[in-house]
Amino acid sequence: MLQAKSKTGKITTLVSLSKDEIRKARRGEFVCPVCNEPVLVKAGERTVAHFAHRSKLECASNDHGEGPYHEQGKLLLYNWLKQQGIDVELEKYLPEIKQRPDLFVTIKSRKVAIEYQCARVPIEIINRRNTGYMEAGITPIWILGAKHFHRLRQHHFKVDPFTLSFMHRFSADFPLTFYFFCPQTFQFIIIQHVHLISARLALGLFRFISLKDMTFSNMFFQQELHxxxxxxxxxxxxxxxxxxxxxxxxxxxxxxxxxxxxxxxxxxxxxxxxxxxxxxxxxxxxxxxxxxxxxxxxxxxxxxxxxxxxxxxxxxxxxxxxxxxxxxxxxxxxxxxxxxxxxxxxxxxxxxxxxxxxxxxxxxxxxxxxxxxxxxxxxxxxxxxxxxxx
Incomplete structure (x- = not known):
């Protein structure tokens, strides 16, 4: 997790601190903002500064095997939304459903939970989280790490039961859509009008958009299919x-x-x-x-x-x-x-x-x-x- 609470209840985001401040933070005491259990400061040359539980606990803040790639992508997406003037909160805990999305967006009366998913987890966990969001009137959007994108030809790509569970459609007339993001190339990959050829192969219309050219509203743009x-x-x-x-x-x-x-x-x-x-x-x-x-x-x-x-x-x-x-x-x-x-x-x-x-x-x-x-x-x-x- 990128954030934790100090003894006084102040939320600290490690990545916003200097190296000296992070060194000082190592000597401090922090707890998970969700379960209030002690957490450790994790930081290094090749690691995005973050907090981790001292012991493995069942907590809504657990990332289910996510690592630096995920933390880096989550932070980039947070800053990307922030720079557009969008009301976005990092790792906001929702006590009514006991869930903590990576990013929580509020646009007028609309609430959106954005999850950046890089690790493979059981599909049942994904569906359970979606049920929680939807019952709370929150629209879930899942962006997959680009490591899950396997292009084969101009319009063909690999799929499996795990990736298929992240296929979006927000209404009956919206095309079947996948979202991918790579924090190393700063690039979004959006696939629309997905048609399955077999259980492992699909075709669709691809769009590759750099982070600097991408807007939140672009996620809802519908490519025309003839x-x-x-x-x-x-x-x-x-x-x-x-x-x-x-x-x-x-x-x-x-x-x-x-x-x-x-x-x-x-x-x-x-x-x-x-x-x-x-x-x-x-x-x-x-x-x-x-x-x-x-x-x-x-x-x-x-x-x-x-x-x-x-x-x-x-x-x-x-x-x-x-x-x-x-x-x-x-x-x-x-x-x-x-x-x-x-x-x-x-x-x-x-x-x-x-x-x-x-x-x-x-x-x-x-x-x-x-x-x-x-x-x-x-x-x-x-x-x-x-x-x-x-």
């Missing part, structure tokens, strides 16, 4: 989906391949309407190809032309992730509905009302990989064409 851009990128994802070698299958993917075998088909022969992008994919328990193929083979393919089906029937076939796994997502995505709307654009089904659909075209299975790749490209071009029609 469907044409997404579908153009997805042409390559469709090809990768067909050609990817699956040598080490396990869990749900192994079960899916076995299920395809029992159905008398294989991934290469699946209809081209399988493995299409949907914004709410993070809410599904299985991959795009897995659940979309089940919807096609178990629901759509057996239906005769002209037969209708409900959205609820589609839901019964598939499985969702519990929404509380994504406590920062305030949207109302329905990935199954999103997929059905894509099928409507492709004139495979028609929509009768908000919950009722009708099959208007047969589901076509491929006989070989050449046919699959050719039809995949044609279908994606059809979606690109649809997206350019105003």
């Amino acid at each position: 469907d044409k851009w997404l579908f153009e990128l997805w042409k390559k994802e469709k090809m990768a989906f067909r050609l990817r070698q699956n040598n080490r299958l396990h869990g749900s993917e192994l079960a899916w391949f076995n299920w395809l075998y029992e159905k008398g088909t294989h991934k290469e022969k699946l209809p081209s309407i399988v493995h299409l992008p949907v914004r709410g994919q993070h809410l599904m328990k299985t991959t795009l190809g897995n659940w979309q193929s089940r919807l096609c083979l178990d629901l759509l393919d057996p239906l005769p032309i002209g037969a209708s089906f409900t959205l609820e029937r589609s839901h019964r076939i598939l499985r969702y992730q519990p929404r509380q796994h994504f406590s920062l997502d305030r949207g109302m995505d329905n990935p199954i509905y999103e997929y059905l709307i894509l099928l409507k654009k492709l004139q495979v089904i028609d929509q009768i009302d908000s919950h009722l659909f009708k099959k208007i075209k047969e589901i076509h299975f491929h006989k070989n990989i050449e046919s699959s790749l050719s039809e995949d490209a044609r279908l994606m071009n059809q979606l690109i064409h649809c997206s350019t029609i105003v």
